[in-house]
Amino acid sequence: xxxxxxxxxxxxxxxxxxxxxxxxxxxxxxxxxxxxxxxxxxxxxxxxxxxxxxxxxxxxxxxxxxxxxxxxxxxxxxxxxxxxxxxxxxxxxxxxxxxxxxxxxxxxxxxxxxxxxxxxxxxxxxxxxxxxxxxxxxxxxxxxxxxxxxxxxxxxxxxxxxxxxxxxxxxxxxxxxxxxxxxxxxxxxxxxxxxxxxxxxxxxxxxxxxxxxxxxxxxxxxxxxxxxxxxxxxxxxxxxxxxxxxxxxxxxxxxxxxxxxxxxxxxxxxxxxxxxxxxxxxxxxxxxxxxxxxxxxxxxxxxxxxxxxxxxxxxxxxxxxxxxxxxx
Numbered sequence: 001x002x003x004x005x006x007x008x009x010x011x012x013x014x015x016x017x018x019x020x021x022x023x024x025x026x027x028x029x030x031x032x033x034x035x036x037x038x039x040x041x042x043x044x045x046x047x048x049x050x051x052x053x054x055x056x057x058x059x060x061x062x063x064x065x066x067x068x069x070x071x072x073x074x075x076x077x078x079x080x081x082x083x084x085x086x087x088x089x090x091x092x093x094x095x096x097x098x099x100x101x102x103x104x105x106x107x108x109x110x111x112x113x114x115x116x117x118x119x120x121x122x123x124x125x126x127x128x129x130x131x132x133x134x135x136x137x138x139x140x141x142x143x144x145x146x147x148x149x150x151x152x153x154x155x156x157x158x159x160x161x162x163x164x165x166x167x168x169x170x171x172x173x174x175x176x177x178x179x180x181x182x183x184x185x186x187x188x189x190x191x192x193x194x195x196x197x198x199x200x201x202x203x204x205x206x207x208x209x210x211x212x213x214x215x216x217x218x219x220x221x222x223x224x225x226x227x228x229x230x231x232x233x234x235x236x237x238x239x240x241x242x243x244x245x246x247x248x249x250x251x252x253x254x255x256x257x258x259x260x261x262x263x264x265x266x267x268x269x270x271x272x273x274x275x276x277x278x279x280x281x282x283x284x285x286x287x288x289x290x291x292x293x294x295x296x297x298x299x300x301x302x303x304x305x306x307x308x309x310x311x312x313x314x315x316x317x318x319x320x321x322x323x324x325x326x327x328x
Contacts, residue, residue, distance in 0.1 A: 002043045003123045003257065004114065004151070005034040006143055007130040009048040009074075010081040010097075011055045012246065014301060025246075025301045026062040027083065029128040029158040032247045032302045036254025036292070038066040039304040042261070045121070047071040047114065047143070049130070055080035066304075071114055087244045097163045099133070122267040124151045125257060128158035132165070137173050144180045152260075152271040154183035156253050159190040167194045178210050182271045183260070185216040185253055200225060201232070213274035216256065216286075218249060218293075226286050228275045235286035238294035247302025248293040255292035255310060259285040 007030025014023045034046040046068050050056040052075060059080065063070050084096040114121075124147045131140045144153065157174055164170050171194050178184075184207055192198045204215040204227035215227040223237040260266050263281060265273040277285070291313050295305040 002045060002121050003037055003125065004045050004047060004121045004147065005030050005037070006047045006124065006126040006140065007031070007033075007128050008081065009046070009050050009059045010083050010099075011058065012083050012085050012301070014085045014244075014246070015087065023301065024058070026059040027085075027247070027302055028081075029156065029250050030126065030130065031059070031063075032250035032304065033125055033156075033254050033257075034068045035062070035066045035302075036251050036304040037257060038068045040254055040258040040307045040310070042258065043069075045069040045071055045114070046074065048074045049081075050075055051078045051080040052076070053079055055082070073114075085246060087246070093244065093246050095160055095162075097129070097160070099129075099163065121147060121151050123154070123257060123261070125154045125156075125253070127156040129160065129163055131155075131157065131177070132159075132170055132173050133163055134165070137176070141176070141180075144177070148180055148268070150268055152182045152266050152268060152274070153180055154185065154253070154257060155181045156185045156249065157190060158249070159186070159194060161193060170194050178207060178212065181207075181211075182213045182274060183216070183256065184212050184214070185218070185249075185256060187218045187220070187249055189220065191217070201227075208275075213271060214277075216289075218252065220245075224252070224286060224290060226282050228277060228282070230276070231279050231282060233279060233282045233286060235283065235290050238290050240294040240298045242297045243300050245297050247304070248296045250302060251296040251304060252289045252293040254304070255289040256285065258307065259288045 008028040009031040010028045012025045012027035014025060031048065034044050037044045046063060050059050060070060081099045086094045126140060131137055155177055159170060161167060161170065188200060200217045204217060207215050208227060208229050216224055218224040221237050224235045226233040226235065260274060264270060288310060292305055292310045295309060296303045
C-alpha cells in the first residue's frame with residue numbers, strides 16, 4: 001500500500017526566542033507529514049513544488065534520506081519557497097512566507113509514477129498552502145478527483161490567512177473540499193479565525209453529516225477531541241518539555257494516518273469503517289497521535305518520531321488515566 005501526500009515543501013528559517021541562532025530546516029506541513037509517514041514505516045510519495053536551487057536540493061536530500069519518493073513533476077526551474085519562523089518564549093511559532101512565482105501550482109500531466117492503479121495508492125493526504133493559495137485550490141481539486149475512486153482522503157487546512165487570503169475565501173475552499181474528505185484534522189487555533197463564533201462540536205457534526213468519517217480538533221496543551229457519528233472522545237495532551245511546537249500537528253497527522261492503516265481502515269472501500277471505530281479504538285488511535293506530537297515538541301524544529309519510538313511511549317498511555325511525560 002502506498003500513501004500520496006500533496007502539498008508544499010519549503011525551507012523553514014527558524015528564529016529562536018532570546019536571539020538564538022537562526023537555523024534552516026526543510027519544512028512545510030505536507031512535507032512534514034510525508035517525512036512523518038516514512039518514519040512510521042509507510043511507503044509514501046510526495047507531490048510538491050521545489051526548485052532546482054540549493055534550497056530545493058536540501059529538501060530533495062532530506063526526502064531521499066527519509067525514504068520518501070519525490071513525484072517526477074515536483075521539480076521545476078524556479079526558486080524554492082521559504083518561511084521565516086519566529087518562535088516565542090512559549091515555543092509557539094509565527095510564520096512569514098516568501099513564495100516563488102509559481103507556487104503552489106502542480107499541474108496535471110503525464111505522471112506515470114502517480115497513476116492511481118499502478119502506484120497502488122490507497123490513501124491521499126493534502127492541505128495547507130497548496131490547497132488554498134491561488135491557484136493551488138483549483139489544481140488540488142483535479143488531483144483529488146483522480147484519486148477519490150481508489151483512495152481514502154485526509155485533509156489538514158493548516159490555515160495561514162496571511163498567505164491564503166480572507167477568511168471568507170478560506171472557509172469557502174474548506175467547504176468545497178468536504179465532499180472528498182474522510183478524515184478532517186485541524187487545530188482550534190486555525191479554525192477560530194475563519195469561523196465566527198466557532199463551536200467545535202457543532203462544526204464537527206456538520207462535517208460528519210456531510211460524509212466525513214472522522215473529525216479531529218486539536219487544542220494544543222489541552223489535547224484533542226475525536227468525533228465520529230457515534231462517539232466523541234477526549235484525549236488529554238501528553239506532558240512534554242516544550243522546545244518549540246513546529247511540526248507537532250504534522251506528526252500528529254502522520255500518526256493518525258498510520259494508526260488508521262494499522263486498523264485496516266485505509267482505502268476507498270475500507271474508509272466507511274473509520275466512522276464505525278469503537279471508543280477503545282478511537283482512544284488508542286488518539287493516544288498514539290498525541291504521543292507523536294509530544295515527541296515532536298520536545299525537539300527543535302519539525303522532528304518526526306519513528307513508529308517504535310511512538311509505540312513504546314504510548315503503550316501505557318490511555319485517555320484520562322496515566323499521561324506519560326516526555327522530558328529531557
